[in-house]
Every structure is written in structure tokens, then in C-alpha cells.
Amino acid sequence: MSNSSQTNNEILDGRIIAHLGKALIVEDSAGNTARCYKRSQLEKPAVGDKVHWIQIDDDAGRVESILPRQSLLSRPAKNGKIRPVAANLDQVVVIIAVKPRIDALLLDQYLVVCEHQDLTPLIVLNKCDLLDEKSNQKTQLLIDDYTKLGYTVIKTSALQNDGLTPLIEKLQHKVSILVGQSGVGKSSIINALLPDLSIQTKTLSTASGLGKHTTTSTSLYKLPGGGDIMDSPGVNIFGLVNISEHGLADGYREIKQYANQCKYANCLHIKEPHCEVKAQLEKGNISDGRYQRYLKLREKLSY
Ligand SMILES: Nc1nc2c(ncn2[C@@H]2O[C@H](COP(=O)(O)OP(=O)(O)OP(=O)(O)O)[C@@H](O)[C@H]2O)c(=O)[nH]1
Ligand SMILES: [Mg+2]
Ligand SMILES: [Zn+2]
Structure with a gap:
């Protein structure tokens, strides 16, 4: 059982809410966070992992063990290995954007992985404020292909706060991750859902160089009505490794x-x-x- 006492070596319950290089941000059941490192022999942790940890200092600790995972999303790493990205997910929200163009090949790739790993996919088409009448018709045909297959597609504009209500409904009481190419608006959507948060998005960081991913690590945020949402870097997060x-x-x-x-x-x-x-x-x-x-x-x- 978790409590906020500072007794050393007492095993506490927690959950990893961010993975920043070597440091792990662990949140306890009371909502307090601690910067932790992991016990050296421990397997690679993922955001969303439920853990046992001990407090070492006021806001620092060590992760002792990772509790069994209900699901795990991984991505291929450079050395041919597989790197865990997010654990205990209920849902994968695949974000595609109207501009510069809808990357349906990447969308299908994400959907294949979801089918393969038994994760519920949700498709969000963002930047719908940029649709004109002609492109709207063409886009609708593409959306129809997916809805006919039983996928849910939600049209949003993070910029204009459009389509957020149906999205929030789908996110309630679930653990979801937003995935999709860099620049489609993953962080902008989370900012629109949680206005107090203000995650850095491309507009704020163009000075750091074009083509760079604005979000560089996966982080978990709590939704006010219940449910958690993870932001991820815009990398081709899972590839199709291990799919025959x-x-x-x-x-x-x-x-x-x-x-x-x-x-x-x-x-x-x-x-x-x-x-x-x-x-x-x-x-x-x-x-x-x-x-x-x-x-x-x-x-x-x-x-
Ligand atoms: N017109 C329009 N622009 C948007 C919308 N949502 C996001 N943008 C813009 O798209 C750019 C990229 O948004 P981000 O939220 O940083 O995209 P991201 O998917 O988090 O990108 P990475 O962190 O690099 O993976 C920013 O300039 C946003 O202002 C939208 O609904 N409409
Ligand atoms: Mg981002
Ligand atoms: Zn056949």
C-alpha cells in the first residue's frame, strides 16, 4: 500500500508517467511525483508501467520492480532491438492531419499493429479547419472506407477547439496514447483538452530547427473526467517489426x-x-x- 510517509525502504505503489532519458517520473497513488532511477538489473520500463518503488529523498526514489503488464506497445530501436514505449494501454489514438496531406499508408500501418496487438484503435483527423469544400468531399470518401470497416473516425481542429467533445467521450476512463507523424498536432490536441497544461508544440519551438520532433519523450497526463492520455514523439513509433x-x-x-x-x-x-x-x-x-x-x-x- 502506498502512503506519503518518508520511511526509507518502504515499498510504495506507483506508476511511471514520464521517461526522460535515464530518469523516470513516478507518480504515487496520492498524485505526488518523484524523480526515480531504476534498479540496475531491472528490465526496460515504459510509460504507464505500474511499479513498486522506494523513496530515497523527498522527491527522489528508485524503481524496484515492474508489475505485470496488460499490454505493451514497442518500437524498433536502432540496434535491431525492440524498445518498450507504453504499457497498460486500452486504446491507441492514431492522429492524421489534413495538411500537408493525409498519410493513409502510415495510418494503415498503425492499424495493422493495433489489430496485431489487440489494441483498440481510434482515428482522429486533425486540422479540419484547413479543409475546403473540395478537399472535404475527397476526405470524406477516405473516412468512409474506415468507418465501413468499423473504425471510429473523429474530425478535430485543435486550433479551433472543434470536435473535442466526441474525442473526450472516447477517452474517458481509458488509458490512451496519441501516435502519428511529427507535426500532425498530437501535443496541440492534448493542450486543447487540458488548457492548463501547455505542452510545447511546434509553433513555440520553431527556433530549435525545422524537421525536429517537438515532443521527444512519451508522457502521461490525467484527464479531468477520468482517464489518461499519453503524448508521444512523432516517430514511426512501432513500425511493422515482427509482423509476418x-x-x-x-x-x-x-x-x-x-x-x-x-x-x-x-x-x-x-x-x-x-x-x-x-x-x-x-x-x-x-x-x-x-x-x-x-x-x-x-x-x-x-x-
Ligand atoms: N491549422 C491547424 N494547425 C494545427 C492544428 N493542430 C496543430 N496545428 C499546428 O501544427 C503544428 C504541429 O503541432 P504539434 O502539436 O507540435 O504536433 P505534434 O504531433 O505534437 O508533433 P511532434 O511533437 O513533433 O510529434 C503546430 O504549428 C500547431 O500549431 C489544427 O487543428 N489546425
Ligand atoms: Mg508533440
Ligand atoms: Zn486470397
Whole structure:
């Protein structure tokens, strides 16, 4: 059990709310935070990890152990290893932006990972204030492809505080992470949801150089109505590491739906005869755009 007494070596409950280089920010059940480092033999921690820790000083401590994780999102690291990013997530909020363009290939990539890791995805299309009538129609067609598949798509403008109410509803009482390319407005959305917070966004930091990620580490914030939201750096956070050829196909809901009707059990829905996926594509029951992106991701993964 956690309490705020300063007895040394007393095991306390906590949760990692930020990971800053070597330092971990741990929050106890009373909401106090401490800057901690981890016991040297401990595995790599992730934001969202529930931990046991001991207090060493007023606001400093050491993480002793990581409690079992309900889920873990990882990303590939430079050395071919996998690095944990966020733990105990209920939901992954994939942010795409109207401008400079909607990166549907990246969106599909995130969705495949969510399907693969059994994480609930939510799609947010931000910067909708930049849509004009023509681009709005085109965008709606793309959105329709996803809603037909059962995905929820919320249109927002962090700039104009639009679309935040339906977003808040989806975030209530859940632990969510915002992912997406650098500059799509992840931090801006969190700032719009939590106006007292003021996380640095690109506008404030253009002086630090173009092309740089504004957010450099993952952090967790509490929503007033219950629920937590994590901001992440705009890196291609999870890649498609460890996803097999068939895993990729299964990550497309519409392909998975028809794959068991293909003649060959190992059909990859490319040029095989009697492929039900191709048949449904020709009938217009599978979106051509989604299918083309499936092929592109195959190429990207060089199967
Ligand atoms: N027009 C418009 N601009 C927006 C909106 N949301 C964010 N922006 C702008 O987009 C830029 C990038 O926003 P950030 O919130 O820093 O983006 P990010 O996704 O957190 O980027 P990284 O931290 O680098 O991953 C800033 O200049 C924001 O002001 C929006 O809804 N409409
Ligand atoms: Mg950011
Ligand atoms: Zn097939």
C-alpha cells in the first residue's frame, strides 16, 4: 500500500508517467511525483508501467520492480532491438492531419499493429479547419472506407477547439496514447483538452530547427473526467517489426474477413487463383485504396 510517509525502504505503489532519458517520473497513488532511477538489473520500463518503488529523498526514489503488464506497445530501436514505449494501454489514438496531406499508408500501418496487438484503435483527423469544400468531399470518401470497416473516425481542429467533445467521450476512463507523424498536432490536441497544461508544440519551438520532433519523450497526463492520455514523439513509433506476411494480411480487417474463402489457405491475395479477396475487390466490396496500400506495405516490408 502506498502512503506519503518518508520511511526509507518502504515499498510504495506507483506508476511511471514520464521517461526522460535515464530518469523516470513516478507518480504515487496520492498524485505526488518523484524523480526515480531504476534498479540496475531491472528490465526496460515504459510509460504507464505500474511499479513498486522506494523513496530515497523527498522527491527522489528508485524503481524496484515492474508489475505485470496488460499490454505493451514497442518500437524498433536502432540496434535491431525492440524498445518498450507504453504499457497498460486500452486504446491507441492514431492522429492524421489534413495538411500537408493525409498519410493513409502510415495510418494503415498503425492499424495493422493495433489489430496485431489487440489494441483498440481510434482515428482522429486533425486540422479540419484547413479543409475546403473540395478537399472535404475527397476526405470524406477516405473516412468512409474506415468507418465501413468499423473504425471510429473523429474530425478535430485543435486550433479551433472543434470536435473535442466526441474525442473526450472516447477517452474517458481509458488509458490512451496519441501516435502519428511529427507535426500532425498530437501535443496541440492534448493542450486543447487540458488548457492548463501547455505542452510545447511546434509553433513555440520553431527556433530549435525545422524537421525536429517537438515532443521527444512519451508522457502521461490525467484527464479531468477520468482517464489518461499519453503524448508521444512523432516517430514511426512501432513500425511493422515482427509482423509476418500473413500477419500483415490479417491486419487488414476486410482481407481477414474474406481470406478463409480463398481457395488456398496460404493465399496472400496477390495473383493466386480463386482468391475471394480479389473477387470482392472487383465487386467493390473492398476499397481499392486500402488494397493498394496493403500491396505497398508488403513492398515496404520486402516480403
Ligand atoms: N491549422 C491547424 N494547425 C494545427 C492544428 N493542430 C496543430 N496545428 C499546428 O501544427 C503544428 C504541429 O503541432 P504539434 O502539436 O507540435 O504536433 P505534434 O504531433 O505534437 O508533433 P511532434 O511533437 O513533433 O510529434 C503546430 O504549428 C500547431 O500549431 C489544427 O487543428 N489546425
Ligand atoms: Mg508533440
Ligand atoms: Zn486470397
